[in-house]
Structure formats: structure tokens, C-alpha cells
Amino acid sequence: MRTVRPPVSATRACYATTLRKASRRLTALYDDVLAPTGLRSTQYAILSELADGEPVTINELARALVLDRSGLGHSLRPLQRDGLVRLDKDLADRRSVNVTLTEEGRRRYEQAFVLWRSAQDRVAEVLGTSVADELRDQLNGVAEDDRLT
Amino acid sequence: MRTVRPPVSATRACYATTLRKASRRLTALYDDVLAPTGLRSTQYAILSELADGEPVTINELARALVLDRSGLGHSLRPLQRDGLVRLDKDLADRRSVNVTLTEEGRRRYEQAFVLWRSAQDRVAEVLGTSVADELRDQLNGVAEDDRLT
DNA sequence: CCCAGATAGGGGCATATGCCCGTTATGATT
DNA sequence: AATCATAACGGGCATATGCCCCTATCTGGG
Numbered sequence: 001m002r003t004v005r006p007p008v009s010a011t012r013a014c015y016a017t018t019l020r021k022a023s024r025r026l027t028a029l030y031d032d033v034l035a036p037t038g039l040r041s042t043q044y045a046i047l048s049e050l051a052d053g054e055p056v057t058i059n060e061l062a063r064a065l066v067l068d069r070s071g072l073g074h075s076l077r078p079l080q081r082d083g084l085v086r087l088d089k090d091l092a093d094r095r096s097v098n099v100t101l102t103e104e105g106r107r108r109y110e111q112a113f114v115l116w117r118s119a120q121d122r123v124a125e126v127l128g129t130s131v132a133d134e135l136r137d138q139l140n141g142v143a144e145d146d147r148l149t
Numbered sequence: 150m151r152t153v154r155p156p157v158s159a160t161r162a163c164y165a166t167t168l169r170k171a172s173r174r175l176t177a178l179y180d181d182v183l184a185p186t187g188l189r190s191t192q193y194a195i196l197s198e199l200a201d202g203e204p205v206t207i208n209e210l211a212r213a214l215v216l217d218r219s220g221l222g223h224s225l226r227p228l229q230r231d232g233l234v235r236l237d238k239d240l241a242d243r244r245s246v247n248v249t250l251t252e253e254g255r256r257r258y259e260q261a262f263v264l265w266r267s268a269q270d271r272v273a274e275v276l277g278t279s280v281a282d283e284l285r286d287q288l289n290g291v292a293e294d295d296r297l298t
Numbered sequence: 299c300c301c302a303g304a305t306a307g308g309g310g311c312a313t314a315t316g317c318c319c320g321t322t323a324t325g326a327t328t
Numbered sequence: 329a330a331t332c333a334t335a336a337c338g339g340g341c342a343t344a345t346g347c348c349c350c351t352a353t354c355t356g357g358g
Contacts, residue, residue: 015272025297026297029298071345216316243323244335
């Protein structure tokens with residue numbers, strides 16, 4: 001016996017694939033909006049994580065962003081090269097590297113922040129603020145759920 | 150004056166960043182589960198989109214997966230190299246390239262399908278089936294929403 | 299004090315994604 | 329039939345991510 005209604009396509013059934021599709025769609029939107037600053041979504045995310053000013057190690061940053069530590073190291077190179085972040089050996093634990101925003105990095109971040117907000121507004125406008133916020137909060141839960149490992 | 154409760158971190162506020170974090174978390178889980186097959190999540194997604202057997206062009210595939218056309222072209226190379234998919238010029242429109250699963254590709258897909266289901270079950274078990282399904286359905290909506298462009 | 303085990307990164311390699319530009323093939327217009 | 333706009337790719341380049349292995353440091357027993 002076959003289902004009456006056509007089953008959803010295989011990729012629409014997969015939790016991970018759906019998440020990646022939605023992620024690509026939204027990332028493209030933010031990338032477009034942020035383009036004038038020369039920053040990409042991921043780069044913006046890194047800068048915003050550093051924006052409070054407290055130095056963080058690569059490991060801490062990776063955990064906060066749910067990123068692979070090595071991968072984050074690579075992603076920091078362009079930012080360091082462009083003078084937006086600084087990497088300093090931690091004096092107390094010389095295995096660690098502290099990442100901080102440079103002045104230039106802060107300027108760039110603040111410039112991007114304005115555009116970022118307009119991207120956020122656009123999403124809230126399309127999905128509805130409460131829907132978007134609830135969705136985001138649920139996804140933060142998924143992102144931080146250690147059982148999903 | 151400062152806020153009483155610590156504000157959510159900047160990256161937890163961003164719709165796109167949250168989506169990418171959750172996406173990375175879940176993709177890592179699926180990659181782990183699929184590892185024995187030598188397929189990654191994205192590759193599995195491509196194969197599953199081809200699994201119904203009807204040939205699709207690179208463009209159609211890209212749209213279905215919310216992927217950049219050029220990027221998808223690159224992603225197909227490893228699959229073609231490993232003999233899992235075949236690329237043929239469309240006879241009717243020779244600009245187009247039809248992508249189809251090879252026999253080997255189908256075998257691999259079916260092998261991966263079993264593991265994929267266990268990954269799905271794991272997610273459903275952690276989040277709850279109805280929560281996970283609703284979340285996924287909402288995200289499919291986001292992925293397909295042309296207003297988010 | 300010394301060593302075994304654990305931890306933080308770096309480097310290399312492979313895939314993932316996207317953008318831009320150039321080429322080829324269609325199709326609609328004149 | 330010549331023309332021109334459009335569509336589908338391919339190739340090159342840059343960042344995004346992750347994995348694995350190696351090195352430099354810590355750290356907690358002996």
C-alpha cells in the first residue's frame with residue numbers, strides 16, 4: 001500500500017538538510033545586506049562575539065559559535081590580515097591565544113551592526129516578529145544541546 | 150544604566166547566526182552517523198534528491214537544495230569522480246546537464262538511508278518528534294520563502 | 299623534580315558555498 | 329537569416345568548516 005498524498009521530498013524530510021537549506025537562504029540575505037561593509041555573515045558573527053571587549057581564547061570562541069576549533073582558526077586569518085582582530089598569546093597559559101577586536105575592527109563592527117539590524121528587521125517583517133523570535137530561541141536550544149552529538 | 154539580566158549574547162540574537170549554529174550542530178551529528186558510508190550530509194542530500202530516478206539539471210537540483218548553481222557544480226565533482234552520479238548533456242537543450250544516480254550511487258544511497266534514519270530518530274528522540282517536525286516544517290517554509298532574498 | 303596524560307593551537311587536506319566572468323546554446327525579434 | 333537578450337554551465341578565487349596529526353604547554357601524580 002502506498003501513501004495517498006505524495007510524500008514530502010526526501011530532502012524536505014531531513015532535519016539537517018532542512019536546517020542547512022534555511023541557513024543558506026538566510027545567510028545569503030545577511031551577506032547581501034552586509035556586503036557594503038566587506039564582511040560576511042560568519043565574520044560579522046565573530047566580530048559581534050568579540051564586541052563586548054573581553055578577550056576570549058580561540059577555544060572559547062569556537063564553543064560559543066558552535067564551530068570547529070581548527071576551522072575557526074582559519075576563519076580568523078582573513079580578519080587578522082585585514083586588521084580587524086588581534087591574536088595574542090595568553091601570558092598565563094602560553095598554549096592559549098587571546099582574540100580581541102582592534103579599533104578598526106570595532107569601527108567595522110559598528111558600521112555593520114546598523115546593516116545587520118535592517119536584515120533582522122526584514123526577517124521579522126516577513127516571518128512575523130514573534131514567530132521569528134520563537135524559532136530562533138528554539139534553534140538556540142538545538143545549537144546548545146549537547147545531547148545532539 | 151545597565152540591564153539587570155545579562156543581555157543575550159549578540160550571536161544568540163541573530164536569526165542567521167543561530168540558524169548556522171544549529172545547522173552546524175546537527176550536520177555534525179549526521180556526518181558522524183553517515184561516516185561509515187563515506188558520505189557527508191550534503192552529499193547524502195544530493196543523492197536523496199536524485200533517488201527518485203528522474204534526471205534533473207544542475208539548475209533544478211540547485212533550486213531544490215537552495216544552493217548556488219556554481220557551488221553545486223563543484224560539489225558534484227567528488228560524487229562523479231567516485232562514480233556515484235553521472236552527468237550527461239541534455240540532448241534537447243545542450244546547455245543543460247542532467248544529473249542521475251549510477252547503480253553504485255543507488256547502492257550507496259540505500260546503505261546511507263538506513264543510517265540517516267537512525268540520525269533522524271536520534272534527533273526526534275532528543276527534541277520530541279512533534280517539536281522536531283514542526284520546527285522542520287517551519288524551516289522548510291523559511292528555506293522556500295522567496296521574500297527572504 | 300620528572301614524566302605521563304590532557305589541552306590549546308597550527309598546518310595540511312578535502313569538501314562546502316558563493317560570486318564573478320567568460321563560453322555556448324536557445325529563443326524571440328526584426 | 330542575422331541579432332540580441334537570456335539561460336545553463338565551467339573555471340577561478342575566496343571564505344567556511346571539519347578532520348587528522350603534530351608540537352608546545354600545562355598539570356597532577358610519583
